[in-house]
Amino acid sequence: MKAEFIEALEEIEKDKGISKDIIFEALEAALISGYKKNFGSSQNVEVEIHKITGDVKVYAAKNVVEQVEDELLEISLEEAKKIDTKYEIDDIVKVEVTPKDFGRIAAQTAKQVVMQKIKEAEREVIFEEFVDRENEIVTGQIQRISKDIIYVDLGKTEGVLPPSEQIEGEKYQQGDRIKVYIVEVKKTTKGPQIILSRSHPGLVRRLFELEVPEIQEGIVDIYAISREAGSRTKIAVYSKDKNVDPVGACVGFKGSRVKAIVDELNGEKIDIVIWSKNIEEFIANSLSPSKVVKVEVNEKEKSALVVVPDYQLSLAIGKEGQNARLSAKLTNWKIDIKSESQYGEGK
Incomplete structure (x- = not known):
C-alpha cells in the first residue's frame, strides 16, 4: 500500500x-x-x-x-x-x-x-442527494416490473413505485420514460430506498409549477388540491395580483398549459377553481362546473348546505358522488347538496 x-x-x-x-x-x-x-x-x-x-x-x-x-x-x-x-x-x-x-x-x-x-x-x-429532493418531480425510465412493483431508473440509483402509488388503469411498460413524485427517501441496509408516486396530489402541484410561469414567479398560488388519481383532480388557486386571472394563467392560451398536464396524467380531468377567503364563495367555486344558487354555512360544525338548480343536481354531486367528495376534500368542509325543489320542500 x-x-x-x-x-x-x-x-x-x-x-x-x-x-x-x-x-x-x-x-x-x-x-x-x-x-x-x-x-x-x-x-x-x-x-x-x-x-x-x-x-x-x-x-x-x-x-x-x-x-x-x-x-x-x-x-x-x-x-x-x-x-x-x-x-x-x-x-x-x-x-x-x-x-x-x-x-x-x-x-x-x-x-x-x-x-x-x-x-x-x-x-x-x-x-x-435524493433526501433533498423529497416532494419533487423526477423523470426516470422503467427498468423492470416485479409483482406489480415498478422499479424506475433515476440515473445514480433506482426508485420504487409501489402499487398503492400507481394510477389505477395506467399502463406501465419496461423502457417507458415516466414522470414521478418523490414521496419519501429512507435509509435501509441495502442503501437508500426512494418511494415514488404517480397518484400523490403533490405530482399535480409540481406539474402546475412546471407549466405555469406565474406560479413559479409567486404571482399565482395553489391553495389546495384534492385528487382521485386517474379520474379527477380539483385545484384551488388565487392571484396576488388583481390584474392576473389565476384560472386563466393555469389554463393557458387555448388550454395549452392544462392540456400538457392532462396529457401527462393520461387524460385525468382537472377542475381549476378560484380560492376565496369568503367560505361561501369558495365552496360554491369548488363545486365547479355546477352552478350554485345558495350556500348556508355552519361555522361551528364546518358544514355547509349548498343549493343548486334542479337540473344541475346530478352534475353538482357528480358520478358516484365524486364532485361533492372532491369539493369537501378541497375545502375541508362537510358539504350537503340539495336541489332548489328539495330545499323548498324542507322549509
Whole structure:
C-alpha cells in the first residue's frame, strides 16, 4: 500500500465524490481487524497510514505500570522511560508492533472491507442527494416490473413505485420514460430506498409549477388540491395580483398549459377553481362546473348546505358522488347538496 494506493484513493475521491478521509478511516478499521485476526486479538492496537506515502504502521497501546502482569496490555515504568523519560504510571505508551509481512495480509484483509465502505459511502452520497429532493418531480425510465412493483431508473440509483402509488388503469411498460413524485427517501441496509408516486396530489402541484410561469414567479398560488388519481383532480388557486386571472394563467392560451398536464396524467380531468377567503364563495367555486344558487354555512360544525338548480343536481354531486367528495376534500368542509325543489320542500 504505497503511493499507487494513495493515487487510487485520489481517483476514487475525484470520480465518485467520496472523501479520502472516509476511506482512510475504513481502512484503518479494516487493518486493526486484520491484525487481530492474524496476530492476536488481545492487544489494544492502533493503525496509522501515512497519507502521502501510504506506509502502514501498527502500534500497541500499553498502560504504564510498576509491575507488568500482562505484556500485551502493559509496560513497566522502567521500559517506558527508555522510550521517553517523561512517562509516568498510568500513562499510555504506543509501541510499534508492525509485523514484517503485515503489508500483504493488510492488503488482502483490507480490500474487501474498503470496497464495502466505498459502497456505503456511495449510498450515503446518493441518499443525501435524493433526501433533498423529497416532494419533487423526477423523470426516470422503467427498468423492470416485479409483482406489480415498478422499479424506475433515476440515473445514480433506482426508485420504487409501489402499487398503492400507481394510477389505477395506467399502463406501465419496461423502457417507458415516466414522470414521478418523490414521496419519501429512507435509509435501509441495502442503501437508500426512494418511494415514488404517480397518484400523490403533490405530482399535480409540481406539474402546475412546471407549466405555469406565474406560479413559479409567486404571482399565482395553489391553495389546495384534492385528487382521485386517474379520474379527477380539483385545484384551488388565487392571484396576488388583481390584474392576473389565476384560472386563466393555469389554463393557458387555448388550454395549452392544462392540456400538457392532462396529457401527462393520461387524460385525468382537472377542475381549476378560484380560492376565496369568503367560505361561501369558495365552496360554491369548488363545486365547479355546477352552478350554485345558495350556500348556508355552519361555522361551528364546518358544514355547509349548498343549493343548486334542479337540473344541475346530478352534475353538482357528480358520478358516484365524486364532485361533492372532491369539493369537501378541497375545502375541508362537510358539504350537503340539495336541489332548489328539495330545499323548498324542507322549509
